[in-house]
Amino acid sequence: MLPAVKDYRDLARRRLSRFAFDYLDGGAEDGQALARNLAAFERVLFSPRILRDVAEVDAGVEVFGRRQAMPMLVGPTGLNGLYWPRAEEVLARAAHAAGVPFVLSTASTSLIEDVRAASDGELWLQLYVQQDRRIAQDMMRRARAAGFTTLMLTVDTVVHGKRDHDVRNGFRLPVPITPRLAADLLRHPRWCLRMLRQGGAPRLVNLARSAGLGTGLAAQAAAMSRQMDRSLAWSDVAWLRAHWAGPVVVKGVLSVEDVREARRQGLDGVVLSNHGGRQLGSAPSALELLPEAVAAAGPLALFVDGGVRRGSDIAKARALGATAVLLGRAPLYGLAARGPAGVAEVLALLRDEFEITLRLLGQTRAQDLDARALRPDSLERLRGL
Numbered sequence: 588m589l590p591a592v593k594d595y596r597d598l599a600r601r602r603l604s605r606f607a608f609d610y611l612d613g614g615a616e617d618g619q620a621l622a623r624n625l626a627a628f629e630r631v632l633f634s635p636r637i638l639r640d641v642a643e644v645d646a647g648v649e650v651f652g653r654r655q656a657m658p659m660l661v662g663p664t665g666l667n668g669l670y671w672p673r674a675e676e677v678l679a680r681a682a683h684a685a686g687v688p689f690v691l692s693t694a695s696t697s698l699i700e701d702v703r704a705a706s707d708g709e710l711w712l713q714l715y716v717q718q719d720r721r722i723a724q725d726m727m728r729r730a731r732a733a734g735f736t737t738l739m740l741t742v743d744t745v746v747h748g749k750r751d752h753d754v755r756n757g758f759r760l761p762v763p764i765t766p767r768l769a770a771d772l773l774r775h776p777r778w779c780l781r782m783l784r785q786g787g788a789p790r791l792v793n794l795a796r797s798a799g800l801g802t803g804l805a806a807q808a809a810a811m812s813r814q815m816d817r818s819l820a821w822s823d824v825a826w827l828r829a830h831w832a833g834p835v836v837v838k839g840v841l842s843v844e845d846v847r848e849a850r851r852q853g854l855d856g857v858v859l860s861n862h863g864g865r866q867l868g869s870a871p872s873a874l875e876l877l878p879e880a881v882a883a884a885g886p887l888a889l890f891v892d893g894g895v896r897r898g899s900d901i902a903k904a905r906a907l908g909a910t911a912v913l914l915g916r917a918p919l920y921g922l923a924a925r926g927p928a929g930v931a932e933v934l935a936l937l938r939d940e941f942e943i944t945l946r947l948l949g950q951t952r953a954q955d956l957d958a959r960a961l962r963p964d965s966l967e968r969l970r971g972l
């Protein structure tokens with residue numbers, strides 16, 4: 588195991604072709620929101636207590652009535668096949684082994700059914716709604732049939748954020764072979780071989796299947812060219828409920844007013860998220876909104892993501908009132924660096940760091956972490972970001 592998530596990032600940078608690493612790692616515009624996500628965690632300081640018998644610690648928490656090993660989920664990320672073949676199956680298996688849910692993206696490169704076959708663990712579906720609503724309906728139907736428990740509707744991508752690096756690298760789907768890309772690929776023969784063995788560039792097979800398209804390149808281009816449904820609105824919650832019996836969570840909330848609206852609409856939870864700093868360049872970080880959002884959320888589950896790179900970050904989010912955090916890039920760095928072993932290592936690393944933090948805080952139960960574990964001026968420091 589490497590010492591920290593950032594070491595997996597460094598290794599991933601060396602192993603992946605340039606365009607794939609930039610797609611994984613980069614943020615929107617000049618990377619301001621991405622930097623802010625990381626800086627926010629640094630602002631929060633702990634207030635450790637001593638001599639409190641921390642021989643036994645319990646990292647577990649309950650989410651929607653289900654026990655999970657710690658307050659974290661492997662969050663939804665699209666196009667994971669760029670880093671490793673059958674990536675979502677690998678991620679789902681590793682999440683199950685770590686005792687936490689895995690959220691499968693609509694833009695996944697493995698089928699819902701294959702992910703289910705790969706893991707007996709808890710699975711959630713992340714939904715993007717395209718203009719033809721039948722695609723989303725079919726995806727919900729397939730996920731229900733496969734025993735997925737929870738629906739996560741992502742709402743912060745009505746259009747793609749402006750990602751300069753993708754423009755610079757000429758990255759789009761299907762991947763065009765330009766001279767620049769060819770030179771990039773030649774510098775990473777091992778990565779190329781891995782991609783070739785899986786049959787070339789990863790495909791959005793889930794989307795294609797629910798759209799009734801094949802998995803050929805032309806079909807992929809057609810699947811991608813279909814637009815997100817920009818008319819989606821709060822009034823569509825009823826439509827979602829009609830197609831999903833389990834908990835429904837909305838992801839991409841960045842204002843306290845929208846937390847209140849989610850509650851009025853009877854949703855089960857929200858994910859405070861700026862999409863890993865990949866959408867709106869000058870977005871606030873989810874962590875800095877968390878203290879205000881807690882009061883507005885009431886009984887809603889309150890998830891937070893963006894910039895979680897340490898087990899201590901998870902403790903900070905939990906102490907500020909989050910139910911759990913979502914991981915975006917961290918497990919993907921592990922995947923790109925070392926494949927299945929790398930994902931397992933990153934999740935184990937975060938677990939170790941989380942337990943170390945609990946013990947050093949004098950806290951025996953993750954479930955009980957609250958603002959008393961933080962320096963009182965942490966909120967001021969977050970506000971001053």
Ligand SMILES: Cc1cc2nc3c(=O)[nH]c(=O)nc-3n(C[C@H](O)[C@H](O)[C@H](O)COP(=O)(O)O)c2cc1C
Nearest residue numbers: 611662663664665692741862863892893894915916
């Ligand atoms: C490469 C990549 C792909 C992503 N794809 C999706 C996606 O398909 N659906 C989604 O809801 N969020 C997606 N996200 C956002 C993540 O779910 C999450 O909000 C974000 O990555 C958290 O920040 P972190 O990467 O700093 O942990 C993606 C993020 C990354 C890095």
